Amino acid sequence: MDTVLKSSATMTAETAETMPEVRKEIDRLDRQLVALMAERQGYMDAAARIKGERAAVHDRARIEDVVAKVVAEAKKQGLSPAIAEPVWRTLIDRSIAYEFESFDSLKPGLDKA
Secondary structure, X not given: OOOOOOOOOOOOOOOOOOHHHHHHHHHHHHHHHHHHHHHHHHHHHHHHHHOOOHHHHOOHHHHHHHHXXXXXXXXXXXXOHHHHXXXXXXXXXXXXXXXXXXXXXXXXXXXOO
């Protein structure tokens, strides 16, 4: 027996009635998150291109500023800070690693100390 899925246009977490519906919507959201993360990654490439020194890639004050803004927005949007903060700290950590790689490929030989 085929399970009939509601249209995403009318689906909300509150109206989902089956696990296939929930999974379909999670998959849809994951595709959107990947697209947003790819866009964010493009800005890591831009930052690597713009920054003059490799040491500027890791900016502790900026990290804490981003996390504070994310936690505040999470609270406003109803996202648990217990989810938001560690996810963003991991995202930032991986973004910094990516930016170092991008910087090194764009500017080989610049101070890798």
